[in-house]
Amino acid sequence: MTELLTAAQMRAIEQAAIESGETTGVELMERAGQGVVDAIFEEWPELAEGDQERGAAPRPAASPRSISAKMKRAVVLCGPGNNGGDGFVVARLLFQRGWAVEVFLYGNAEKLPSDARVNFERWLELGEVRALEARSLDGYAEDNPNTKIAIDALFGTGLSRPFHSLAGVQMELNYWEACSGREGHGISFPYVVAIDVVSGICSDSGKYLGVDDNPYDYCAMANLTVSFHERKLCHVLHHGPRGSGQISVCDLGLKRFVRVPNLQPNDRVFSSDPSFYSLSKFGDQNKFGSGHALILSGGPVQTGAARLSARGALRIGAGLVTLGVPLAAQQEVAAQVTAIMLKPIETPDDLTAVLQDSRINALCLGPALGLNRARRLVAAALDAGLEARPTVFDADALSAFADEPSALFEMLHENCVLTPHGGEFARLFPDIAEKLNAVPTKGPAYSKVDATRKAAKRAGCVVLFKGAATVIAAPDGRCSINSAHYERSAPWLATAGSGDVLAGFITGLLARGFSPMQAAETAAWLHVECALKFGPGLIAEDIPEQLPAVFKDLGV
Numbered sequence: 196m197t198e199l200l201t202a203a204q205m206r207a208i209e210q211a212a213i214e215s216g217e218t219t220g221v222e223l224m225e226r227a228g229q230g231v232v233d234a235i236f237e238e239w240p241e242l243a244e245g246d247q248e249r250g251a252a253p254r255p256a257a258s259p260r261s262i263s264a265k266m267k268r269a270v271v272l273c274g275p276g277n278n279g280g281d282g283f284v285v286a287r288l289l290f291q292r293g294w295a296v297e298v299f300l301y302g303n304a305e306k307l308p309s310d311a312r313v314n315f316e317r318w319l320e321l322g323e324v325r326a327l328e329a330r331s332l333d334g335y336a337e338d339n340p341n342t343k344i345a346i347d348a349l350f351g352t353g354l355s356r357p358f359h360s361l362a363g364v365q366m367e368l369n370y371w372e373a374c375s376g377r378e379g380h381g382i383s384f385p386y387v388v389a390i391d392v393v394s395g396i397c398s399d400s401g402k403y404l405g406v407d408d409n410p411y412d413y414c415a416m417a418n419l420t421v422s423f424h425e426r427k428l429c430h431v432l433h434h435g436p437r438g439s440g441q442i443s444v445c446d447l448g449l450k451r452f453v454r455v456p457n458l459q460p461n462d463r464v465f466s467s468d469p470s471f472y473s474l475s476k477f478g479d480q481n482k483f484g485s486g487h488a489l490i491l492s493g494g495p496v497q498t499g500a501a502r503l504s505a506r507g508a509l510r511i512g513a514g515l516v517t518l519g520v521p522l523a524a525q526q527e528v529a530a531q532v533t534a535i536m537l538k539p540i541e542t543p544d545d546l547t548a549v550l551q552d553s554r555i556n557a558l559c560l561g562p563a564l565g566l567n568r569a570r571r572l573v574a575a576a577l578d579a580g581l582e583a584r585p586t587v588f589d590a591d592a593l594s595a596f597a598d599e600p601s602a603l604f605e606m607l608h609e610n611c612v613l614t615p616h617g618g619e620f621a622r623l624f625p626d627i628a629e630k631l632n633a634v635p636t637k638g639p640a641y642s643k644v645d646a647t648r649k650a651a652k653r654a655g656c657v658v659l660f661k662g663a664a665t666v667i668a669a670p671d672g673r674c675s676i677n678s679a680h681y682e683r684s685a686p687w688l689a690t691a692g693s694g695d696v697l698a699g700f701i702t703g704l705l706a707r708g709f710s711p712m713q714a715a716e717t718a719a720w721l722h723v724e725c726a727l728k729f730g731p732g733l734i735a736e737d738i739p740e741q742l743p744a745v746f747k748d749l750g751v
């Protein structure tokens with residue numbers, strides 16, 4: 196598992212490293228700048244070809260007369276903080292490779308923080324710094340056709356308020372990002388490389404601050420973002436993945452400072468993957484050793500969703516899976532399933548009776564259950580007289596409590612998992628959703644991590660908040676994110692029934708004895724892996740069928 200950092204956590208790590216005396220801010224900035232240059236040439240190796248080191252040449256070397264039309268050019272936009280400082284380092288390093296480099300500064304050089312100031316001065320030995328204004332980049336790519344790279348070093352983790360003041364510059368970066376790598380009308384556009392965070396995006400939430408409509412039309416965007424030490428939360432949340440392009444992580448040599456005192460384990464956020472958890476089965480295990488999952492089905496013509504969940508639970512390794520079906524739907528379900536068993540469950544009393552069997556060790560309620568049936572069966576499933584059985588609540592089992600979410604929360608116990616999508620989340624946690632969806636006016640803005648943690652605390656159980664970034668949180672603050680972005684982008688997962696399969700995956704893992712948090716994290720990760728394995732054309736039925744191949748790849 197890798198960690199995803201907030202701005203405050205990153206600052207604390209840097210601070211601890213500097214206070215240890217092992218390094219300095221200037222040294223870290225040098226490593227950061229070098230990391231950005233390395234990442235650029237790794238991403239576009241052709242840009243490194245033919246570079247002729249000129250070393251730290253004196254200032255005249257950068258004068259306009261010494262810049263030939265054939266030289267590769269970079270334009271570096273530096274901001275008022277240390278992100279800008281990184282930009283000055285990148286400018287110097289590209290210059291030393293023989294590039295023509297033009298540097299703009301947004302802000303007052305006198306007010307640059309000390310490390311950035313050092314690098315500003317070092318750059319002044321080599322070239323000029325021009326003031327960045329709203330129209331500074333108008334026609335730039337057309338007038339400077341050999342511009343290969345634009346460096347966005349305006350704001351990083353320190354963005355604290357909306358960045359609207361350079362709309363023209365942001366529009367240009369937006370346009371270049373879209374057009375880069377393509378030639379049109381004899382013009383080639385530079386690749387946009389963001390240092391740490393795309394300027395305008397809040398590092399903790401991934402939201403463009405102060406933006407309420409489609410930011411991809413006019414805000415700054417990048418083809419490549421180089422993050423330091425670890426990825427930041429913004430790289431997987433909200434607008435961040437699309438705005439950031441690709442992510443490269445640059446090691447600043449800070450690994451041993453991760454355990455600084457103010458980083459409590461439950462304040463940390465990880466990317467969820469199953470590396471810690473064993474999915475393997477062992478030779479001497481019989482089917483009862485892998486648990487028995489019960490999945491409740493809706494009535495006639497509403498049984499497909501529960502059947503998808505059941506198939507998911509069985510494929511992920513539950514020893515036995517039973518569908519609890521109302522009498523009128525028995526024939527329909529029986530005609531469709533083979534290895535999955537059936538039990539008539541019509542009323543809450545039927546469910547209570549079935550749950551007397553303690554071998555049924557995981558439960559799933561929700562997929563197409565019907566709101567009335569859901570409301571009655573949820574209460575029976577959570578009856579205080581029964582053991583706190585691991586239970587997944589999805590779909591109708593969540594929506595059934597839209598008028599009184601507290602009635603559900605009062606019944607839930609620590610072995611439950613709620614799996615809302617955005618709409619269901621807003622029904623159960625309207626105040627939290629409102630805060631999450633409000634236009635952010637300052638940073639750090641309220642994030643999906645904040646919202647899911649708060650919801651888990653209120654519900655008293657694990658909440659898995661679905662989306663391209665699925666956030667999973669426990670009431671004690673543990674949190675992870677399953678990101679279906681970048682090389683794990685799985686847009687075909689947004690298909691009818693996909694959530695039912697996920698609920699089944701979680702239920703199956705609960706039956707196998709995984710803890711609620713482990714089950715939710717592992718299921719979410721495998722769900723994406725299955726989609727990637729199948730590729731385009733995926734429908735929900737295909738998802739469980741990919742598990743054998745995914746398991747094989749994992750060596751399960």
Ligand SMILES: NC(=O)C1=CN([C@@H]2O[C@H](COP(=O)(O)OP(=O)(O)OC[C@H]3O[C@@H](n4cnc5c(N)ncnc54)[C@H](O)[C@@H]3O)[C@@H](O)[C@H]2O)[C@@H](O)CC1
Nearest residue numbers: 220223224227276277278350351352353354355356357391
């Ligand atoms: N020595 C260090 O501290 C290191 C810092 N690093 C870089 O430093 C960055 C963080 O630096 P900072 O904390 O200085 O933050 P930033 O450089 O992101 O910017 C902070 C500055 O911008 C101002 N500001 C915030 N929002 C604004 C807005 N909308 N309009 C105008 N001004 C605004 C703030 O008042 C502050 O002056 C990281 O993202 C990383 O790039 C790296 O170089 C590694 C070493």
Ligand SMILES: [K+]
Nearest residue numbers: 347350390392
């Ligand atoms: K930036």
